[in-house]
Amino acid sequence: VAATAVREEADALRAELAGAREALAALREKSEKTAARAARTDVEVADLKAEGMRLAARVAEQAAAVEAGRQEADAARAQKETFVLRASELGAQVASLQKRAHRSDALRAALHNKVLQLKGNIRVFVRTRPLLSRAAEDAVALVANQQPRDESMPPRGYRFLASDIDDCRTLEVFDTETERGGLPARKKRWRFGFDRVFGPEARQDDVYREVAPLVQSAVDGHRVCIFAFGQTGSGKTYTMEGSEAAPGINPRALDELFRIKAAREANGEAASVRVSFSMVEIYNEKVRDLLTPGGSGPDLALRQGPEGVFIEGVTVSEAETAEDVRAAMRLGKENRTIASTLCNAESSRSHSVLLVNTESRVPYPDPSDPTNKAKAKVKVLHGRLVLVDLAGSERVSRSGATGANLKEAAAINKSLSTLGDVFNALRLRQNASAAAQGSNGGAGHIPFRNSKLTWLLSNSLQRHGKALLIIQVSPAAADVPETLCTLQFGSRVKAVELGAAQAHAAGNLPSGGGGGGGGGKGASAQAQSEQREKEERLQRALRSAREEKEREVDLRRNAEAHGRGLEKELRKLKIEAARSSRSGGGGGGAQVQAARDAQ
Known part of the structure; x- marks a missing residue:
């Protein structure tokens, strides 16, 4: 029993x-x-400490960036105020310069008009066309720039007299009278004075250089007429x-x-020029639309x-460019009536x-x-430029015209x-007015309505x-007799004055009448010299006004360019401030607000 207990106790143990x-x-x-786990936690703790340090560094950077953005925004705000003040x-300054430019333009227009008045509101140029091959054997002698002291006279020809080659104003015509009933042949000479005489060597730009001021007058609100006159085949259409x-x-x-037009419209929104045009021919006393x-x-x-x-x-038609008018002119040229005569194979018959x-x-x-604070007013000027290519005068005995x-x-x-009668009547009325010393006498009838041509041109041929x-x-050479008649007609026209030209502003239109003023052009040499001196003074004043206007325009353009640079x-x-705001993350709210303030 005891052993069993010991074993059981041992088993239990x-x-x-x-x-x-x-x-x-x-x-x-x-x-x-x-x-x-503790080791892993130590690693995680170490990683978290490193991340914390990185975050702390990033926070410090963001704080510095926010502070820099705030400073930039403050600087931008201050600079914006400076720019706004400067832009104002x-x-x-631009408004003042524009008004000064408008004054200069008004002065330029007045001086320009005065210069043309001194030159004469009716001016007469003479141009001799170059010799054609078919007339080479029948040519007159052409003597250029020969002084009056040289009395040599060709049997038949023209002599151009001038103080210099660029300012010819006198043309002499020579002819020889052979049929004198058995008497010796006799040489004859006629001298004509005009505003400008161009020889056969003159180029198109030489002629236009003298014509160009009249285009400016048309834009300034005047009624301007430019027309070529002469016998058939003398070069009118070419001119x-x-x-x-x-x-x-x-x-x-x-x-x-x-x-x-472009230059005026570039000076400001208020300035503009509207152009419209028509083209007609007068054929057998009938007005026909060529467009x-x-x-x-x-x-x-x-x-x-x-x-x-008006017609x-x-x-x-309205025109925005010169090509618009030129295209219409090509159509009108195709529709114009021409025919062949003995004098000209392509004679204009209208x-x-x-x-x-x-x-x-x-x-x-x-x-x-005077303070230039009020907005400039706008006046409307109505001008007209009439460009006429007259049909050539001709003698039926030479042209061989028959039937139509x-x-x-x-x-x-x-x-x-x-047309000649109209100029004669204008000259007679002018002489009568001069004799009456400014009284209402001499307001004789001008036969504008005797032909469609003179009636249509009456706007530009009156006061x-x-x-x-x-x-x-x-x-x-065969054309010398006809040339003499043409030059004599030009001399009668040159003796006419229309009086002071006036711009046609809205509400200030001319009356149907109007006579000449001032004396004739046959003034003494002293009067002509004084007039030339006045003309030169006015031309200098005109150039000075133009230069002043150009300087003001340059100043205005420079100011506008500077203003555009400031705005840029x-x-x-603003863009840089906005970028800084975005790069600043969530902590850049103050910078965003600063950028908005700068805007």
Whole structure:
């Protein structure tokens, strides 16, 4: 029994020992796991400490960036205030310069008009066309720039007299009278003085250089007429229209007109020039629209309106560029009536008239506002530029015209004769007015309505108008008698004065009447010298006004460019501030607000 108890106790002890060993193994395993977890925790703690340090460094960087952004925003805000103040100053300076430019433009227009008045509101040029091959054996002697002291006289020819080659104003014509009833031949000489004389070597731009000021006058609100007169085949169409290689007055005047238009509109929104045009021919005393398809429209009537004579039912087209008008002119040229005669293979059988109307809106400062604070007022000027290629005068005995051509020649000569009658009447009324010393005497009738041509041109041939007559001369010897008649006509025209030209502003239109003023052009040499000196003084003043205007325009453009530069710099600062705000993350709220303040 005792042994059994001992064994049982031993088994119990062995079982307890086995349980203790298992418990010890479990504790060891748990301890190892705890140690491993503790090691991992140490690593994580170390990593967290490193991340904390990195975050602390990043926070410090962000704080520095936010502070820098705040400082930049403050600087941008201060710079913006400076820019706004400077922009305001520049805006006031630009407004002041614009008003000064408007004053300079008004002064330029006044001086320009005064210069042309001194030159004469009716001016007469003479141009001798170059010799044609068919007339080479029948040419007159052409002596250029020979002084009056040289008394050598060719049997038949022309001599151009001038103080210098660029300022010829006198033309002499020589002829020899052979049929004198058995008496020796006698040489004859005629001397004519004009505003300008061009020899056969003159180029198209030489002629247009003298014509260009009249285009400016049309834009300034005056009624301007430029027309070429002469016998058939003397070069009228070439002078007015020219060729592709050598454009004449018409295309050059259109280019000049649209150049002036662009320059004015570039000076400000208030300034603008509106251009419209029509083109007609006067054929057998009938007015035909050359801008209708085929030129086959009905005969048009001339009417008297509040702004002068107008063509009822004519096609009126708006033009934005010179090419718009040139394209229409090409159509009109195709529709114009021409025919072949013994004098000219392509003789114009009608008078071609291009009417270009301008409506100019011109800002001008308020004279009652010396501080230039008020907005400039705008006046509207209505001008007209009439470019006429007259049909050539011709002698039926030389042209060989018969049938329809004979009727055309009769109508052409009648209208040209009426044109001469109009200038004679203007000269007589002028002389009568001068004799009456400014009284109302001499207001004689001017036969404008005796032909469609003179009636249509009456707006420019009355008071307030400006006209330029270009006398075309042929160098052919057989044409000398006709040349003398043409030059004598030009001399009568040169003796006419229209009085002071006035711009046609809205509400200030000319009346239907109006006489000449001032004395004739046959003044003494002293009076002519004084007039030339006045003209030169005014030209110098005009150049000075133009230079002053150009300087003011340059100043205004520089100010505007500087203002644009400031605005560009301000936009750049805004963009940089916005970028800084975005890079600053959530802590950059103050910088975002600063950028908004800068905007």
